[in-house]
Amino acid sequence: HEMIESINLKDTTSKALVYGMNEPPGRARVALTGLTVAEYFRDQEGQDVLLFIDNIFRFTQAGSEVSALLGRIPSAVGYQPTLATDMGTMQERITTTKKGSITSVQAIYVPADDLTDPAPATTFAHLDATTVLSRAIAELGIYPAVDPLDSTSRIMDPNIVGQEHYDVARGVQKILQDYKSLQDIIAILGMDELSEEDKLTVARARKIQRFLSQPFQVAEVFTGHLGKLVPLKETIKGFKQILQGEYDNLPEQSFYMVGPIEEAMAKAEKLAEEHS
Incomplete structure (x- = not known):
């Protein structure tokens, strides 16, 4: 409601909300389902789509749980051996075509605030910009608690x-x-x-x-x-x-x-x- 009011989105017929499930297999597929809906608006309706994903870590976590249930040997820090492939399969579908585009804003949970953890690190590799929120900066009472040293953007170019x-x-x-x-x-x-x-x-x-x-x-x-x-x-x-x-x-x-x-x-x- 607040988003609709703040950016004056009165026509809500072109909005879709896709929620997760309690079961790991369902949670592993919900991100792909939401992305498929976004692709429909882009490819069939010719629209520019804004795709919010909260939280992309749940997609990784669900994939890890499914991998464990299938008896696969885990890789670094216990994640599934197909982590990079799974993430790439989803993230590379977020792109622009001749008919429209998909722009995605994704919340990323960082385990133990470790940016080198395989889950967030694999996600970062596909993003054009990252805004890192810091507990240390929040403790100083500075809001938004954005860390300018860890945050990145590909458009930070003099050209x-x-x-x-x-x-x-x-x-x-x-x-x-x-x-x-x-x-x-x-x-x-x-x-x-x-x-x-x-x-x-x-x-x-x-x-x-x-x-x-x-x-x-x-x-x-x-x-x-x-x-x-x-x-x-x-x-x-x-x-x-x-x-x-x-x-x-x-x-x-x-x-x-x-x-x-x-x-x-x-x-x-x-x-x-x-x-x-």
Whole structure:
């Protein structure tokens, strides 16, 4: 209901919901069944289909259970020996034809938060982009808790997004990676043992971490912050200026849950007034 209302989908006649079953054989086939429905809309109706899969790990898990019931020798970490084949058979059907297309958004459960686990790793190989949610970032109170170091996208290319966007994105990833590398030193020896350059890296990285928080309209009830819509150019400009050190004098709290960078400046002034 919320999805229909939010994107104004009044005509629900072209929507289909396919649910799983309790039995492993049924759960192993439900993903293929849903994909067949999507292919019908694409090939017979000539439509562009948006296919949501929640959760693709259940497809892998069901295949593993069926494999065990059939007496097959398991492969790495106990998964079925045909894991790569099973996943490829399904994922490669999600494609574009002359009549229409299928675009899929898939939720992926990551066992023990291990991205190298065969189940998620096999799935990642077929995706154009991955958005990784991190418990560590959520613990900092930063939402959405997206990890920019583990998340990937094939369109992160200067020929597609533009040179400035690409350079700023890579700059953000570099400074966050440098900060991550320094965290063990900080935990053992403290900030005072860092060089001035490293201290500056840490300060800018912490500002960037908080600027990555986003006050979404759909999350107002959870965050308590009014939702903001910020144009892409404004977002790139904000991160570029932080990387260049233009806001080294602002406290990191001023970058939390704000829209454009100008709001961070206004928030910093407000914080200064409150502490004066």
